[in-house]
Amino acid sequence: MKLNVNSDIAFTYLWSRKKQTIIAAAGVMFGISMYIFMQSLMKGTNDYFEKNSFSNTAHIRIYNENKVADTHLLDSSFKDKSTKILVNPKQVQQSLGLTNPFGLIHSIWKDPQVAAVTPQVSATVLYTSGSVRLNGNMVGVNIVEEDKMFDVKGNMVKGDFRDLNRVNNGILIGKGIADKLSLHVGDNITVTAGATPRIMRVVGIFATTVVQVDNTKSYVNISQAQNLVGKDRSYVTDIKVNLHDYNNAPVKARELEKMTGYKAEDWVQANEQLKAAFKIRAVILNSVIGVILLVAGFGIYNILNMTIYEKIKEIAILKATGFSGGAVISIFLQQAIYIGLIGAVIGLILGFNLTLAVSKIYIGAGNLKYLPMSFYWPHYVQGVVFGIITTVAAGYFPAKKASKVDPVTIIRG
Amino acid sequence: MTKPIALQSEKLTKYFYDPVKMPVLRDITMEVHKGEFVSIVGKSGCGKSTLLYVLSTMDRDYEGTLTINGTKVTGLDVNELAKIRNSSIGFVFQFHYLLPDFSCLKNVMIPGLRLGKYSYKEVEDRAYQKLKMFGVEDQALKMASKLSGGQQQRVAIARALINDPAIIMGDEPTGNLDSKNTGIVFDLFQQLSREFGQTLITVTHDEDFARRSDRIIEMADGEIKDHGH
Ligand SMILES: Nc1ncnc2c1ncn2[C@@H]1O[C@H](COP(=O)(O)OP(=O)(O)OP(=O)(O)O)[C@@H](O)[C@H]1O
Ligand SMILES: [Mg+2]
Numbered sequence: 001m002k003l004n005v006n007s008d009i010a011f012t013y014l015w016s017r018k019k020q021t022i023i024a025a026a027g028v029m030f031g032i033s034m035y036i037f038m039q040s041l042m043k044g045t046n047d048y049f050e051k052n053s054f055s056n057t058a059h060i061r062i063y064n065e066n067k068v069a070d071t072h073l074l075d076s077s078f079k080d081k082s083t084k085i086l087v088n089p090k091q092v093q094q095s096l097g098l099t100n101p102f103g104l105i106h107s108i109w110k111d112p113q114v115a116a117v118t119p120q121v122s123a124t125v126l127y128t129s130g131s132v133r134l135n136g137n138m139v140g141v142n143i144v145e146e147d148k149m150f151d152v153k154g155n156m157v158k159g160d161f162r163d164l165n166r167v168n169n170g171i172l173i174g175k176g177i178a179d180k181l182s183l184h185v186g187d188n189i190t191v192t193a194g195a196t197p198r199i200m201r202v203v204g205i206f207a208t209t210v211v212q213v214d215n216t217k218s219y220v221n222i223s224q225a226q227n228l229v230g231k232d233r234s235y236v237t238d239i240k241v242n243l244h245d246y247n248n249a250p251v252k253a254r255e256l257e258k259m260t261g262y263k264a265e266d267w268v269q270a271n272e273q274l275k276a277a278f279k280i281r282a283v284i285l286n287s288v289i290g291v292i293l294l295v296a297g298f299g300i301y302n303i304l305n306m307t308i309y310e311k312i313k314e315i316a317i318l319k320a321t322g323f324s325g326g327a328v329i330s331i332f333l334q335q336a337i338y339i340g341l342i343g344a345v346i347g348l349i350l351g352f353n354l355t356l357a358v359s360k361i362y363i364g365a366g367n368l369k370y371l372p373m374s375f376y377w378p379h380y381v382q383g384v385v386f387g388i389i390t391t392v393a394a395g396y397f398p399a400k401k402a403s404k405v406d407p408v409t410i411i412r413g
Numbered sequence: 414m415t416k417p418i419a420l421q422s423e424k425l426t427k428y429f430y431d432p433v434k435m436p437v438l439r440d441i442t443m444e445v446h447k448g449e450f451v452s453i454v455g456k457s458g459c460g461k462s463t464l465l466y467v468l469s470t471m472d473r474d475y476e477g478t479l480t481i482n483g484t485k486v487t488g489l490d491v492n493e494l495a496k497i498r499n500s501s502i503g504f505v506f507q508f509h510y511l512l513p514d515f516s517c518l519k520n521v522m523i524p525g526l527r528l529g530k531y532s533y534k535e536v537e538d539r540a541y542q543k544l545k546m547f548g549v550e551d552q553a554l555k556m557a558s559k560l561s562g563g564q565q566q567r568v569a570i571a572r573a574l575i576n577d578p579a580i581i582m583g584d585e586p587t588g589n590l591d592s593k594n595t596g597i598v599f600d601l602f603q604q605l606s607r608e609f610g611q612t613l614i615t616v617t618h619d620e621d622f623a624r625r626s627d628r629i630i631e632m633a634d635g636e637i638k639d640h641g642h
Contacts, residue, residue: 005526016514314512320471321524321572322499324492408472411506412462 006327009318010334013307021339024303027296028343028391029350032383035289036351039379041358041371042285046278048372052209053271055150058240059249061270062256064098065263066091101236104260108241113252116242118145121225121235127173127218128190128197129181136177136216138191140225143172149242152206152219159185159204164221170203176215178205191218193228200224209368293386296343297394300336304398308332315402316410325403332402336395337388344387348380416446418483419580419612425467425477427460437463438475439635447579448610450602451641452623455632461616462507462584464632468614469504469582470494482579499528503573505583507616510569513558517544517568520557525575536575543571546601548594562589570598574605581605583615587622599625 014021071084078084098104101119108117121140126133143164147153152161157175164170171189183189187202200220207214220228226235241256243249246267253266268275308315315328323331352375359373425441428434437460445451453461466472468479470486473494478487486497498504511520518540525536544550547567552560557568566589573581581602587595599622605611606627615626623629631639 005523008526009523012514012519313510314514317506317510317512318523319495320469320498320504320506322495322497322527324495326492327495327527408466411471411510412466 006330007334010331010338013311013331014335014338017303017307020303020306021342024300024339025343025346027299028340028387029347031289031292031296031390032344032347032387033351033354034292035383035386036348036379037354037358038285038289039382040351040355040373040375042281043376043379044359044372044374046281047374048368049274049277053267053274054246055155056208056210056213057267057270058149059243059246060241060253060256060264060266062098062104062239062241062260062262062264063237064096096237097231097235098237098239098260098262101234101239105239107259108239108256111252113243113245113248114241115244116145116149116240118142118149118240119222119236120238120240121222121229121231122237123193123225123229125218125228126192127177127181128192129183129187132181134177134180134216136174136218138171138193138218138220138225138228140220140222140228142222143219146219149240155206155208157205157207159202161204161206161219163203164219167201167203169198169200169224170221171200172204172206172219173202174214174217175205175207176211177218178202180215191220191228193225194230196230198228289386293390296387297390300339300391300394301398303339304332304336304395305401307335308398308402312405312410315405316407319405319407320411328403328405329396329399332399333392333395336391336399339395340388340391343391344384347387348383351380351383416448418444419447419449419481420445420468420614421480422468423478423480425464425475425479427463427467427472427475437635438467441477441635441637443630443637443640445580445612445614447612448606450606450613450627451615451630452626452628453614453616453630453632454618454620454623455638459632460635461632465582465584465614465616469502470498471504499524500576501579503576503578503581505566505570505573505581505586507584507588511557511560511565511572513556515557516554517549517557517560518553520568521572521575524572528576530576540571540575543574544568547571547597563591563594566590567594567598577609578611580612580614583613583617585616585618587617587619595619595622602626 070089071086074084105117105119108114118141123138125136125138127136143152143161147161159172161172164172171191173183173189177183181189183202185202185204188199189202190197191200223233226233229235243252249266250268253264256264318328355373355375358371361371363369363371421444423442425438426436427438429437441464453464455461467475470481478485480486481497482501486494511517512523515523518537521540521543522536525531525539526533531539541550541553544553547570549564549567549571552564552568557565560568566586570583570586587598590598602613602615606613617623628641630637630641
């Protein structure tokens with residue numbers, strides 16, 4: 001072995017106190033494996049919920065929002081500089097339809113950041129089968145485009161979603177509706193949107209992870225929806241936009257609001273709760289990891305302190321034979337670092353295997369089959385970095401203390 | 414004698430404050446020439462060890478000045494002093510103090526590795542030679558804690574010699590040795606001073622050992638009574 005003499009001494013001390021070394025390393029190992037495991041679980045869950053939220057929320061949804069009456073009419077008729085005040089302004093009921101929707105879609109498509117644009121007609125409806133009635137909302141879509149944006153196919157439990165384009169009065173209904181009205185593929189269902197009820201044929205049943213959606217939602221062809229609400233082919237209530245990078249949605253939404261003059265809601269606004277949940281989970285996780293690393297750090301601190309207490313005479317000898325304070329710090333800090341490294345490497349392996357094992361646990365709730373775990377390499381890097389930082393911080397103070405040992409006082413006894 | 418001076422002290426005074434302020438060393442002014450083999454003798458408790466700790470630069474808490482090989486070392490910072498000790502001073506403690514977790518060989522090698530002048534292999538060979546000189550080479554790979562007192566003392570002397578220091582200080586280096594081994598150590602010290610010009614300062618209670626050395630410095634109550642010139 002041709003080691004630097006400081007490392008040589010550090011190794012010998014670690015080796016001659018195997019038990020303590022192992023215990024200290026086990027503390028670090030536990031901390032790092034927990035860090036990796038919990039980060040993987042959290043990121044996996046967050047990714048899952050995020051992805052899931054995109055399975056029924058577009059990155060941006062453009063729609064016509066009811067506005068509080070303002071003074072723009074007064075402004076245009078009295079073109080003076082007087083201040084106009086509306087006493088008791090009310091919500092103005094406007095048509096839910098967008099003006100010139102296909103023109104808007106055409107211009108939105110020109111944006112290179114946009115990955116998909118699709119129009120939608122949504123309406124609140126009443127589902128009837130036999131004597132049972134159920135409130136819900138129906139969306140009229142181009143089902144192929146809808147599938148591209150939201151993976152309709154992945155949620156189908158019965159039937160084929162493409163039948164919406166083949167069967168003239170086809171409808172896809174949520175599993176909750178199907179259960180409550182005891183409907184199967186091929187059965188008829190009465191849908192009332194405006195004045196006239198219409199009989200539709202169930203061509204498919206879908207299940208998302210959101211019960212509320214499964215209990216109320218149905219898909220029909222966009223032209224069928226326009227018929228049902230008694231409007232013409234240019235009637236569109238929502239334009240849904242997906243971007244190449246959903247992180248740009250908030251900014252892009254503001255741009256689209258300016259461009260179209262309609263409300264553009266991005267997925268972040270639509271999922272405030274989701275974001276809040278992410279944040280709360282992050283806080284919980286970070287405190288747990290903080291505590292674990294703190295405990296591991298204290299373990300190292302204690303063990304090095306004990307070593308120094310026991311070896312104080314030897315430290316004095318080393319200093320007497322010419323070891324500087326820096327060399328003594330190096331000897332003890334290296335012990336901390338080696339403990340940290342051993343702990344970190346085993347911790348990484350353990351963390352990975354724990355994550356792997358848990359990712360195989362069957363859950364089987366909705367479309368969630370296994371616990372969502374992410375295997376994200378930066379977690380492993382962070383784990384090692386945190387581990388090393390903790391051990392160095394924990395080792396520094398005992399090492400500093402050792403470097404201050406006065407050889408004469410100790411040797412004289 | 415016009416030999417160069419290896420070590421010189423001027424008016425060294427040191428106090429201990431426990432239980433009351435009391436001088437242990439008083440106005441010690443002395444010089445030792447290069448290649449000289451000096452013995453320091455005196456009653457137990459007269460301050461011999463204390464003086465040696467000051468001369469070896471380990472103890473910095475004194476008044477007066479100390480010059481080693483022409484360099485004034487009084488007032489240098491701890492790390493500079495550590496360097497000087499490592500390269501130029503070999504010290505044999507009164508109670509030998511080896512590192513018990515290391516083999517005897519490693520104990521001897523450590524100050525050599527610290528110095529970094531020779532490769533690991535060379536340091537190892539040199540350490541073997543030193544152990545051999547004192548007849549403990551067969552103990553080289555044993556843990557230091559497993560040796561007898563006399564064997565430990567010889568390993569400690571070997572350690573003090575590893576970097577060929579200009580000055581070797583020993584605090585009763587033969588205190589645990591039988592007359593045969595004391596003879597070996599004495600002959601070796603004499604050889605080091607005569608052939609290699611190394612300076613030796615040893616504290617001893619062994620009258621015979623002292624008488625055979627080049628010069629005897631006699632201490633009493635923290636003062637030098639006789640310089641032996
Ligand atoms: N840390 C201390 N505090 C106070 N007094 C001390 C301390 N260390 C030593 N002394 C005192 O200083 C004096 C000199 O001690 P020193 O160890 O130098 O003696 P010595 O000549 O080496 O004796 P010995 O031959 O027994 O080794 C003694 O009287 C001792 O009691
Ligand atoms: Mg003494």
